[in-house]
Amino acid sequence: MQQLHPRAVWLFFVNYFISAVVLTAIVGAYIFNIFSKFDNKFDMSSFAGWLFACFVLFVAFFFTWAKLTYRFYRYELKEDSFRKEQGVIGKKYVSIPYEKIQNVDISRSLFERILGLSTIQIQTAGASAQVSRRGVWGGGSEAALIGVSHADAEVLRDELVSRSKSTTKSQGL
Numbered sequence: 539m540q541q542l543h544p545r546a547v548w549l550f551f552v553n554y555f556i557s558a559v560v561l562t563a564i565v566g567a568y569i570f571n572i573f574s575k576f577d578n579k580f581d582m583s584s585f586a587g588w589l590f591a592c593f594v595l596f597v598a599f600f601f602t603w604a605k606l607t608y609r610f611y612r613y614e615l616k617e618d619s620f621r622k623e624q625g626v627i628g629k630k631y632v633s634i635p636y637e638k639i640q641n642v643d644i645s646r647s648l649f650e651r652i653l654g655l656s657t658i659q660i661q662t663a664g665a666s667a668q669v670s671r672r673g674v675w676g677g678g679s680e681a682a683l684i685g686v687s688h689a690d691a692e693v694l695r696d697e698l699v700s701r702s703k704s705t706t707k708s709q710g711l
Contacts, residue, residue, distance in 0.1 A: 539612040539623070545653045546685025547608045552649055554600035562593040613683055618705075620660060620698060622681055632681045638662040639702040642695045643679070646688070656691035658683040660698065 566589045573585065606626045613622040620639070622632045641661040650656060659679035686694065 539614045539621075542608060542611055542613075542683075542685040543655055543687040543690070544608075545655055545687075546611070547604050548653060549650065549655060549685050550604035550607045551601055554604050555597065558593065558596035558600050561596055562589065565592060608685070611685070615694075615697060615701070620681070622683060634660055634662060634681055636698070636701040636705040638680075639698060642698045642702075644688075644691045644695055650685075654688055655685050656688045658686055658691050658694055658698075 566585075569588075570585060603626065607624070610626055610629075611622075611624045613620070615621075616633075619633050619635045621634075624630050639660055640663055643659040643661070645657045645659060646655070647657075660681045660683070662680040683691075683694070
């Protein structure tokens with residue numbers, strides 16, 4: 539099985555870093571609210587120090603989590619299907635037969651372009667989407683491969699499209 543580009547750790551970390559900022563803000567607001575109600579002489583400087591310590595712990599945790607996410611994120615092109623596995627605690631295994639692949643897209647966010655990485659989105663006839671009373675949302679690719687070098691993404695896209703076409707032709711479709 540192949541692993542993502544090593545810079546993918548930073549891609550995961552930035553996503554988690556945003557979570558760290560939001561989590562610190564939420565926890566800080568909650569704790570500030572509790573302490574300010576019960577303590578008339580609430581010391582803002584010690585609270586700021588406590589909040590900074592929480593932020594540093596969250597960042598350290600999320601950097602470790604990003605490294606673990608990278609370590610357990612793998613993919614391979616098997617003889618009959620594309621296979622991807624990911625997950626640190628809970629594992630997710632995706633296997634897409636080549637004959638089901640209809641489109642392979644490469645996308646690059648600003649941060650991915652800075653890092654020289656790409657995301658490959660593999661779309662099938664039964665693309666993933668969730669339907670609710672408000673309509674269809676969450677539609678998109680059946681599988682996304684995040685953090686592949688741009689050069690590898692081009693080669694992988696061409697290989698997936700080639701295998702998809704050859705499988706479809708051999709089945710007479």
